[in-house]
Amino acid sequence: MKAVLNDLRNMQALRGPSSSREYKVAERRLFRVQHESEIGEGGPLTVRQVIQLLKPDDSVGWTIIKQRLLQNRVDAIDSLSKEDRARVMFQRVYGIGATKAERFVQAGFLTLEQLRDACLERAQRIGLEHLDDVECLIPRSESEQWREILLDVFHTVDPQLGAELLGSFRRGDHYSSDLDFVLFHPSVVDMRIPRPSDPNKLDANPLASELLTAVVAELTRRNLLADKLLQHGPLAVKGLVRLPDPGAKARRFDLNFAPFNRRAFYTLAKTGDSDLMMHMRAKARARGWALNEYGIGPANENGSAWTENVLEATDERQIFQFLGVPWLEPEERSFAIYAPRLRITRS
DNA sequence: AAGGATAAGAACTTGG
DNA sequence: CCAAGTTCTT
């Protein structure tokens, strides 16, 4: 099972974001088996369990299992040259994409072991260090723990600081790859504010930045961070947290600050899934609008809706209605459910 | 009739 | 400082 999950992760890296959806689905369905055997439930893995988890329509999942079990070989991966295999492996490390993977291969690195000796950026070093932990999916029960902990952290920093856990957690998935927190504060209404000395330049809202920094300080004080941060900007933070339990895994988390009066747009954007966001934004664009996490408005030359919002949405439903997309509950926002309903055909 | 649809933004690195 | 390129996020 470990080998099969590894194959599915390699296939995701190999195929890229556009055509790896089915491999991701299969990984999420099968991860449950490994997780339950790790925590001592479920006993030995049976064919019946796999048949229950993997639906008949999951052809790519079945193909990988068949090849790995019967031949101990997956054609798409094992037929690659050692250089191509290295490119695929390297892209599984946080901070290494196609370009930088290629650069490392050109520099002569062929395995993750060798990559440890390469000159890595800070985030890449952290990504390599915690690769195994980060690839493990987060069971919903642990996400719920983190929601309690982080909401308390935010409240400690400022009682007016509100937050929600979005992404796959809000979509109701049983397992998540990371924890997507969105933060909001009644005094943070605009994310970009004109600079007093030069009103043409926009600076990030200083209160949002201060609150975000204070949250990081509180996470540090409580010893919840598993490593240095991957990113720390004025509006967004990416990093790794770990529960104080022995054997706990490092988990990827994101903090994103949302403008208080645009929470409906922000909630929609960060709930996803990403395919649905692309679809809705494409639909907006086809109608001459530009939709992003801050609103919807006439597209400027930059293609952004920053200038002015034309829909004062207080609820996600208003955005669906505006675009003529049938309403989807958060739990319905996965490609397999809405694709037939919205008549999207995409390989 | 055939054929193409598929977004937008934050943060970092590097080079001037 | 600024712009381009890269990566990551839904």
Add this chain to the structure above:
DNA sequence: TCCTT
């Protein structure tokens, strides 16, 4: 399947 060429 739907809109554009």
